[in-house]
Amino acid sequence: MGRSPCCDEIGLKKGPWTPEEDQKLINYIHKHGHGSWRALPKLAGLNRCGKSCRLRWTNYLRPDIKRGKFTPEEEQTILNLHAILGNKWSAIANHLPGRTDNEIKNFWNTHLKKKLIQMGFDPMTHRPRTDIFSSLPHLIALANLKDLVDNNNNSCWEEQQSIRLQTEVAKLQYLQYLLQPPNNYPMPNLDMDTLNLLNSLPSAFSTKDYGDLDSPNPFDGIRDHLPGLKTLETPANNFVTSDNQVQDQVCEYTVLSHGENSSTSPWLPSSPSPPPPPVTTIATATATSAQQLVDCCTTPTTTCTSGFWPDHLLLDDSLFNDIP
DNA sequence: AACAGATTCAACCGCAAAGCA
DNA sequence: ATGCTTTGCGGTTGAATCTGT
Numbered sequence: 418m419g420r421s422p423c424c425d426e427i428g429l430k431k432g433p434w435t436p437e438e439d440q441k442l443i444n445y446i447h448k449h450g451h452g453s454w455r456a457l458p459k460l461a462g463l464n465r466c467g468k469s470c471r472l473r474w475t476n477y478l479r480p481d482i483k484r485g486k487f488t489p490e491e492e493q494t495i496l497n498l499h500a501i502l503g504n505k506w507s508a509i510a511n512h513l514p515g516r517t518d519n520e521i522k523n524f525w526n527t528h529l530k531k532k533l534i535q536m537g538f539d540p541m542t543h544r545p546r547t548d549i550f551s552s553l554p555h556l557i558a559l560a561n562l563k564d565l566v567d568n569n570n571n572s573c574w575e576e577q578q579s580i581r582l583q584t585e586v587a588k589l590q591y592l593q594y595l596l597q598p599p600n601n602y603p604m605p606n607l608d609m610d611t612l613n614l615l616n617s618l619p620s621a622f623s624t625k626d627y628g629d630l631d632s633p634n635p636f637d638g639i640r641d642h643l644p645g646l647k648t649l650e651t652p653a654n655n656f657v658t659s660d661n662q663v664q665d666q667v668c669e670y671t672v673l674s675h676g677e678n679s680s681t682s683p684w685l686p687s688s689p690s691p692p693p694p695p696v697t698t699i700a701t702a703t704a705t706s707a708q709q710l711v712d713c714c715t716t717p718t719t720t721c722t723s724g725f726w727p728d729h730l731l732l733d734d735s736l737f738n739d740i741p
Numbered sequence: 742a743a744c745a746g747a748t749t750c751a752a753c754c755g756c757a758a759a760g761c762a
Numbered sequence: 763a764t765g766c767t768t769t770g771c772g773g774t775t776g777a778a779t780c781t782g783t
Contacts, residue, residue: 433751433777455768471769472752507771522772523750748780753773760768 430464434473438463442470443478476519483515487524495521496529500543 430438445461451474454467463470476482487495491513498509506518506525513521533540 431753453768467768468754469752475770476751504772518771519751526773527749744783746780746782749778751775751777753775755773756771758768758770760766762764762766 428464429458429466429469431469434477438465439473439478442474446474446478476517481515482517487516487528491516492524492529495525496543499525499529503541 441461441463445457449460451457451471454471457463457467457470458465461470465473494513495509498512502508504522506522510516510518510521530540533543537545539545
């Protein structure tokens with residue numbers, strides 16, 4: 418397997434393309450098509466290597482290229498697909514008409530990766546980071562709020578309720594941080610302790626406790642997005658039972674994950690128990706399942722409607738900023 | 742206004758798969 | 763079957779631009 422010699426040829430121009438060069442390339446391709454990229458530069462009168470011409474055309478000059486900012490829908494699609502495909506930029510680009518792999522890669526590296534990191538996620542696995550530093554802000558906030566509660570026994574009822582509310586919200590936020598459920602998929606691998614803990618929270622947050630407060634119960638939101646939590650009270654739920662259709666489907670999806678870490682990605686459904694053996698090839702997945710999942714990820718307006726992180730679940734971080 | 746540091750993104754590099762003789 | 767060429771992909775670089783001081 419030899420490397421293309423074209424890039425090694427001396428005297429060929431490198432660096433940014435001039436408008437004249439662009440025009441030459443466009444004119445030639447419009448007339449003749451690109452044909453052999455290696456032969457193209459000479460035929461088009463360009464002092465460039467074929468590789469450079471191909472790149473310039475596919476990433477910049479192609480008429481069907483969509484330029485400008487990524488829409489929230491596109492951003493969501495990239496996130497969804499990256500959770501499944503990993504850094505397969507060209508595969509991701511296939512699902513975003515008019516966007517190039519290079520553009521998506523750049524967008525990922527400059528925006529989405531940082532966004533995930535800021536939110537405490539590992540950008541490769543899409544899982545919450547488990548190291549102590551990533552959860553430190555949440556833990557500090559909780560500790561501070563606890564102090565506030567302990568030291569405000571003499572304050573008025575409204576203040577106490579306000580502090581209680583903040584504490585509960587902080588708890589929820591921390592739990593949310595730990596769990597980060599994707600609303601596109603069924604809840605993955607929630608152990609019973611966690612589900613029980615979550616189910617115990619509404620009792621501390623009942624309408625009764627809010628009394629006359631106008632604010633809605635913040636737990637309503639989180640419950641709506643935790644199917645395992647919602648259905649735990651009924652005997653037949655998708656996560657407690659061991660054999661049902663949903664789980665079968667879910668097991669098929671698991672093989673699509675990328676890399677060894679991502680088999681446990683929370684964005685991907687996986688079998689609750691027992692854990693599946695490590696999967697080494699995509700070939701074992703049914704084409705239908707693969708397509709179903711990709712379709713699901715690339716169709717934000719249908720059954721898998723909203724984003725990973727519904728707005729009402731992403732509680733305002735200003736709560737923590739306000740804490741001394 | 743000037744500078745430094747951060748960010749963005751077009752372009753390059755090298756590898757590997759596909760194609761072909 | 764083998765080896766060379768072409769194409770495509772993902773990672774990386776660096777110049778241009780933006781932002782903060």
